[in-house]
Amino acid sequence: MGINEWSEQERPRERLVRDGAQALSNSELLALLLRVGVRGKSAVELGRDMLHHFGSLHGLFGASLSDFSEVHGLGMAKYAQMQAVMELARRAIAEQLQAGDLLSSPEAVKRYLRIKLGGRPYESFTVLFVDVKNRLIADKELFRGTLTHASVHPREVVKEALACNAANVLLAHNHPSGSPDPSEADLRLTHTLSQALALVDVRVLDHFVVAGPQVYSFAEHGQL
Numbered sequence: 428m429g430i431n432e433w434s435e436q437e438r439p440r441e442r443l444v445r446d447g448a449q450a451l452s453n454s455e456l457l458a459l460l461l462r463v464g465v466r467g468k469s470a471v472e473l474g475r476d477m478l479h480h481f482g483s484l485h486g487l488f489g490a491s492l493s494d495f496s497e498v499h500g501l502g503m504a505k506y507a508q509m510q511a512v513m514e515l516a517r518r519a520i521a522e523q524l525q526a527g528d529l530l531s532s533p534e535a536v537k538r539y540l541r542i543k544l545g546g547r548p549y550e551s552f553t554v555l556f557v558d559v560k561n562r563l564i565a566d567k568e569l570f571r572g573t574l575t576h577a578s579v580h581p582r583e584v585v586k587e588a589l590a591c592n593a594a595n596v597l598l599a600h601n602h603p604s605g606s607p608d609p610s611e612a613d614l615r616l617t618h619t620l621s622q623a624l625a626l627v628d629v630r631v632l633d634h635f636v637v638a639g640p641q642v643y644s645f646a647e648h649g650q651l
Contacts, residue, residue, distance in 0.1 A: 465500035489546020556593035
């Protein structure tokens with residue numbers, strides 16, 4: 428039975444308007460993005476299949492186009508819709524970070540980094556450049572590596588900090604194949620970058636390690 432054949436009280440769109448988005452299940456929210464299902468399956472059932480195939484929303488939104496297309500009924504158009512939603516969410520959080528003190532909203536920073544880095548299949552080193560009031564100026568992926576390694580050059584980080592006229596920075600990278608716990612190399616790199624940036628009067632406020640939905644903060648663990 429298609430969604431249009433459901434009673435009006437049970438349809439996801441009508442329920443969202445009446446009760447709010449939080450009242451809907453993940454598969455129902457996905458159905459609103461998909462709009463239509465496939466032969467023999469409603470959009471809600473297709474959404475349920477997607478969640479089962481990828482294991483979680485995080486796995487779904489972090490999937491590549493080729494992995495996404497493995498589910499019957501999904502292809503480039505729906506993949507583009509999903510990625511657009513994620514990018515809008517990232518930009519909405521970025522607006523929040525640009526308007527306020529990043530140190531007063533650490534959870535917003537973590538949400539931003541989960542969206543930006545959590546689903547990447549390669550290691551990415553990103554720097555958030557902030558002004559004297561700790562508002563976001565820019566974020567830049569400075570180095571990209573393999574599944575397990577990205578080479579980071581302190582000189583390039585210092586160069587970008589000066590170009591952005593940043594007062595402080597937050598460092599972030601992901602562990603695509605492991606836990607968020609930092610390695611000894613991560614600790615050494617943080618120390619090296621802190622020293623290099625201090626020479627140009629730029630302070631490292633934190634270093635985050637993202638592994639899927641998990642985010643490790645060096646500052647919260649007293650490692651800065």
